[in-house]
Amino acid sequence: MRFLDIAVATGYAAICLALMILMNPVAPRESATYAASQSKLDSALRAYVEHVGLPFLTTSSSRAICASAAEASNGTLVIDVLVQGAACAFSSSRPLPLARSSLTLNLPDRVVVVEAWLARR
Numbered sequence: 001m002r003f004l005d006i007a008v009a010t011g012y013a014a015i016c017l018a019l020m021i022l023m024n025p026v027a028p029r030e031s032a033t034y035a036a037s038q039s040k041l042d043s044a045l046r047a048y049v050e051h052v053g054l055p056f057l058t059t060s061s062s063r064a065i066c067a068s069a070a071e072a073s074n075g076t077l078v079i080d081v082l083v084q085g086a087a088c089a090f091s092s093s094r095p096l097p098l099a100r101s102s103l104t105l106n107l108p109d110r111v112v113v114v115e116a117w118l119a120r121r
Contacts, residue, residue: 034098034099037098037099037118038099038101040099040118041077041099041100041101041116041117041118042101044077044079044116045079045101045102045103045114045116048069048072048079048114048116049103049105049114051072052065052068054105054107056068057105057107057112058107058108058109058110062083062084062086062088065081065083065088065112066081066088069081069088069114070088075119076118076119077116077117077118077119078116078117078119079114079115079116080114080115080116080117081112081113081114081115082112082113082115083110083111083112084110084111085111097117097118097119098117098118098119099117099118100115100116100117100118101115101116102114102115102116103115
């Protein structure tokens with residue numbers, strides 16, 4: 001009989017623990033924060049490409065494109081560009097990203113990949 005009582009109590013504790021994990025109010029909040037960050041990042045990436053324009057990305061030198069990406073970056077937003085697989089020479093120590101996005105543009109005579117990160121504060 002004692003074994004049955006222990007088994008029932010253990011099962012009840014496992015169910016309660018599972019419910020506490022599922023009903024955690026922090027998880028939906030973190031998910032909403034991530035979704036908002038990803039949306040902000042996608043908008044920033046789109047705004048950068050619209051600002052510099054496809055003709056600029058098609059005809060400019062890698063150095064000019066890298067300079068424009070560095071100019072568009074700030075404390076929380078990092079924009080990097082790869083032209084034909086060659087990345088800009090930004091610092092190698094990047095902060096842990098909150099969100100990350102990239103856009104590949106198959107332009108005449110070159111492939112340009114625009115990558116963006118939102119850094120954690």
